[in-house]
Every structure is written in C-alpha cells, then in structure tokens.
Amino acid sequence: MPRRAALLVAAALGCTAPADDAAVVVEQVREAFRHAWTGYVEHAWGHDELTPLTGGSRDWYDASLLMTPLDAFDTMLLMGLDDEAAAAKRLIFDSLSFDRDVPAQVFEITIRHLGALITAYQMDGDQRFLALAIDLADRLLPAFETPTGMPYRYVNLRTGAISDSINNPAEIGTLILELGSLSNLTGNPVYYDKAKRGMRAVFDRRSPIGLVGETIDVVTGDWDRTASHISGRIDSWYEYLYKAWRLFGDPDFRRMWEESITAVNRYLPDARQDGYWYGHVDMNTGERIATQFGALDAFMPALLALSGDVDQAVRLMESCYRMWTAFGIEPEVLDYTTMDAVYPGYVLRPEAIESAYYLYHFTGDPRYREMGRTMIDSVLTLTRTEFGFAALASVVTREQRDRMQSFFLAETLKYAYLLFAPPETLDFDAVTFNTEAHPIRAFGPDARQ
Numbered sequence: 339m340p341r342r343a344a345l346l347v348a349a350a351l352g353c354t355a356p357a358d359d360a361a362v363v364v365e366q367v368r369e370a371f372r373h374a375w376t377g378y379v380e381h382a383w384g385h386d387e388l389t390p391l392t393g394g395s396r397d398w399y400d401a402s403l404l405m406t407p408l409d410a411f412d413t414m415l416l417m418g419l420d421d422e423a424a425a426a427k428r429l430i431f432d433s434l435s436f437d438r439d440v441p442a443q444v445f446e447i448t449i450r451h452l453g454a455l456i457t458a459y460q461m462d463g464d465q466r467f468l469a470l471a472i473d474l475a476d477r478l479l480p481a482f483e484t485p486t487g488m489p490y491r492y493v494n495l496r497t498g499a500i501s502d503s504i505n506n507p508a509e510i511g512t513l514i515l516e517l518g519s520l521s522n523l524t525g526n527p528v529y530y531d532k533a534k535r536g537m538r539a540v541f542d543r544r545s546p547i548g549l550v551g552e553t554i555d556v557v558t559g560d561w562d563r564t565a566s567h568i569s570g571r572i573d574s575w576y577e578y579l580y581k582a583w584r585l586f587g588d589p590d591f592r593r594m595w596e597e598s599i600t601a602v603n604r605y606l607p608d609a610r611q612d613g614y615w616y617g618h619v620d621m622n623t624g625e626r627i628a629t630q631f632g633a634l635d636a637f638m639p640a641l642l643a644l645s646g647d648v649d650q651a652v653r654l655m656e657s658c659y660r661m662w663t664a665f666g667i668e669p670e671v672l673d674y675t676t677m678d679a680v681y682p683g684y685v686l687r688p689e690a691i692e693s694a695y696y697l698y699h700f701t702g703d704p705r706y707r708e709m710g711r712t713m714i715d716s717v718l719t720l721t722r723t724e725f726g727f728a729a730l731a732s733v734v735t736r737e738q739r740d741r742m743q744s745f746f747l748a749e750t751l752k753y754a755y756l757l758f759a760p761p762e763t764l765d766f767d768a769v770t771f772n773t774e775a776h777p778i779r780a781f782g783p784d785a786r787q
C-alpha cells in the first residue's frame with residue numbers, strides 16, 4: 339500500500355502512531371476536519387453551526403451568517419481540501435448577506451467573519467470576499483459612536499441600533515487587526531482610526547499600576563469590574579496590542595504593549611512550588627483576588643514567545659500542559675492551588691494547542707510536538723461523535739454537549755495541523771494570526787498609519 343494511503347487508513351482507524359511521525363498526525367487532523375465538515379454539509383448546510391450530538395443545526399441570531407463555512411475556509415485552503423473549499427465558497431457567495439435585522443456581537447463577528455473574509459481575500463484573491471468585508475465593516479461602524487470612542491458590544495447589522503454599553507477590554511481591543519487590515523486594503527483610514535481610538539480609550543483608563551479591569555462602561559468611561567487577569571474579557575486585549583505593532587508597525591501600539599506587559603508581568607505571575615501561573619489581581623492595588631487559570635489563558639505562552647519572551651513562555655506552557663494532563667483534557671477554569679476544576683467544561687478551545695505550535699516554531703524542541711500529540715489525541719478521541727465533534731460538559735465525567743463552535747475548524751484543527759505540517763505549509767514570519775487563527779499577510783513598508 340502506498341505510504342499516503344496507509345496513513346489515511348491509519349488515520350481513519352484512529353491508530354496511534356509514534357510521536358515523531360508527523361505525517362500521521364497531519365492525516366489524522368485532516369480526517370477529523372473532513373468528518374466535522376461532512377457533518378456540517380449533511381446536517382447543517384447553510385446554518386451557522388452543526389449540532390454534533392443530534393445532527394442538527396444552530397444559528398447565533400434569527401438569520402444564519404454562515405459562521406462555520408466562512409470561519410473554516412482558510413483552514414481548508416491550508417489543508418489542501420480544494421473540493422471542500424470550493425463548496426464553501428459557492429455557499430458563501432450564493433447566500434451570505436449581512437443585510438440582516440439582527441443585533442450582532444461586534445467582537446465575535448469581527449474576529450470570525452471579518453477576519454475570515456480578509457484572509458480569504460488574501461489567500462484566494464476573489465474580490466467578492468473584499469466586498470463582503472467592506473459591507474460588514476461599514477455596518478459595524480455605528481457601534482463606535484460613543485462619547486469615549488469605545489464601541490458598544492452589539493450593533494444591529496441592518497438598522498445600526500446599538501446595545502449593551504458594558505463592554506470589556508478584549509471585545510473593545512480585539513478589532514484592530516481586522517479593521518486596520520481593511521484600511522490597508524481599501525485605502526480608507528476610517529476603520530483603523532475607529533478601532534485604534536477605542537483601544538486608546540481603554541489604555542488611557544489603565545490604573546495607576548498599569549492594569550486594566552474586566553468590564554467598562556463605554557458611555558461614562560468608568561470601570562465596572564476591577565478584576566485584572568489574562569482570562570476571558572481581557573485576554574486578547576494584550577494579544578492585539580502586540581500584534582497591532584507587529585502587523586502595522588505603528589509605534590503607539592509598541593508603547594502601549596510594552597507598558598502593559600511590564601505591569602502584567604509584575605503583578606499577575608504566581609510562582610508556586612508546583613507551577614508557574616498567571617492569576618487574578620485587583621487592577622488598582624495588585625492584590626491577589628483569585629488563583630484561577632483556564633483554557634482561555636493558555637493563549638499566553640504563544641503571545642510571550644511571539645513577543646520575544648521565550649523563557650517565560652516555556653515556564654507557562656508547562657503549567658498549561660499540567661492543567662491539561664491533570665484531567666486528560668483541559669477544563670475551562672482551574673484553581674491552581676487545589677488543581678480542582680472550577681468550571682469543568684471543555685468547549686473545543688484551541689489556545690493550548692496554539693501555544694504548543696508557537697513554542698515549537700520558536701524553539702524547535704520536540705517536547706512541544708509531544709505535548710501537541712497528547713492534546714490532539716484526547717480532543718479527537720473524547721469529543722468525536724457520529725456527526726462531528728462535541729464540547730464536553732465536564733472533563734471529569736466526559737459527558738458531551740451538543741455544541742461545535744466554528745473555532746474548532748478555524749483554530750483548533752488548524753493549529754493542530756500546522757504544528758505537525760511541514761513549515762512551508764505557511765510562512766509564519768509573513769503573517770500575523772488574528773485571535774480566530776486567520777493568518778493575515780503583512781502589508782509591507784507602507785502599512786504604518
């Protein structure tokens with residue numbers, strides 16, 4: 339049997355191969371992607387998501403915005419799944435419209451749809467992707483009409499009606515890569531300027547010790563919750579400060595990043611005998627208020643490594659892996675002093691595998707492929723269903739939940755694939771991944787705004 343065919347058979351049978359056989363893992367991940375995509379095609383075609391236990395579909399709003407096919411499109415291109423990519427593309431151009439009377443979450447639609455459209459345009463070249471991106475971004479702009487410049491959380495895509503003034507640094511700050519890229523692609527600075535103004539407004543409200551809080555009122559500019567950490571509601575705020583500097587070369591972002599990461603590394607780390615963690619503190623005093631770390635926090639080793647702090651990244655990655663292996667698969671939130679799962683679910687998140695990919699890229703140490711192999715094996719085994727892959731209600735009981743978010747195809751399987759694929763599959767240095775794993779190609783020396 340030819341080697342490729344043997345690998346495919348091994349993958350389909352779920353055979354475990356030696357850790358150094360990267361090609362086997364690559365085929366296992368491609369097979370997993372095809373399994374999930376086939377489930378979507380057969381049971382959820384035209385909808386946002388497949389429901390993987392019941393073989394049905396789910397939409398985020400009253401109208402489908404084709405979240406899964408759009409989010410998954412560039413993964414198909416990277417995996418060489420040309421037929422699947424062609425089908426997704428046809429579906430997108432036949433039926434995706436943003437002219438919908440629905441309140442869309444600005445952050446989610448930006449990182450998933452806008453990010454996907456920009457990368458699709460850069461990788462595929464079809465102008466219709468760019469036209470959709472411009473249409474979507476124009477519909478998001480009313481969200482920024484606030485006294486502070488920080489956007490509302492929701493905007494109605496048809497009417498421009500805004501809602502939910504209590505936003506957070508992650509949702510305010512994780513828009514610049516997508517909107518800024520659109521400014522570069524169109525020559526229209528409005529997108530970059532709005533996103534940057536919102537970020538500046540958050541940064542200008544940092545505490546005297548340089549930290550940001552968890553939620554903020556975009557009308558008054560007052561902090562609502564003052565917990566500070568790298569978990570949900572703040573996480574990708576830090577990611578985009580650095581990546582905006584990397585992608586656009588704008589020195590304002592470099593200054594904001596350097597000041598912010600200095601404060602983070604001063605107050606958040608919790609070096610204990612049995613591990614090195616980033617916990618929760620009060621943004622004003624730096625006093626520790628919780629000893630929690632979770633699946634979302636596991637993006638941090640990737641960001642530390644990307645920004646040049648490989649030593650710190652290596653230490654934190656060991657903790658992420660410890661969190662994973664303590665349960666055989668990572669919980670959403672862990673108390674690292676007791677190693678108890680505070681929130682025991684696993685929703686197919688990518689961050690720990692993403693960090694293993696970055697660390698393998700920067701160090702070449704096979705340990706990160708070994709970690710990746712363990713994590714990928716458990717995800718593909720414990721979450722697989724007849725129709726796709728399902729979140730776990732609990733990593734302790736392993737009970738499955740009827741949800742397969744689009745980031746499983748956009749991110750989790752993409753990073754799993756890239757960790758084992760030959761480096762020429764994607765030129766890491768030529769791209770900046772948005773927080774949904776859409777690799778945005780650099781714009782060259784004219785990128786500075």
Ligand code: DMJ
Nearest residue numbers: 574687688689745773774
């Ligand atoms: C994704 O939508 C993005 O990675 C976001 O930054 C965090 N949440 C999910 C994945 O966990």
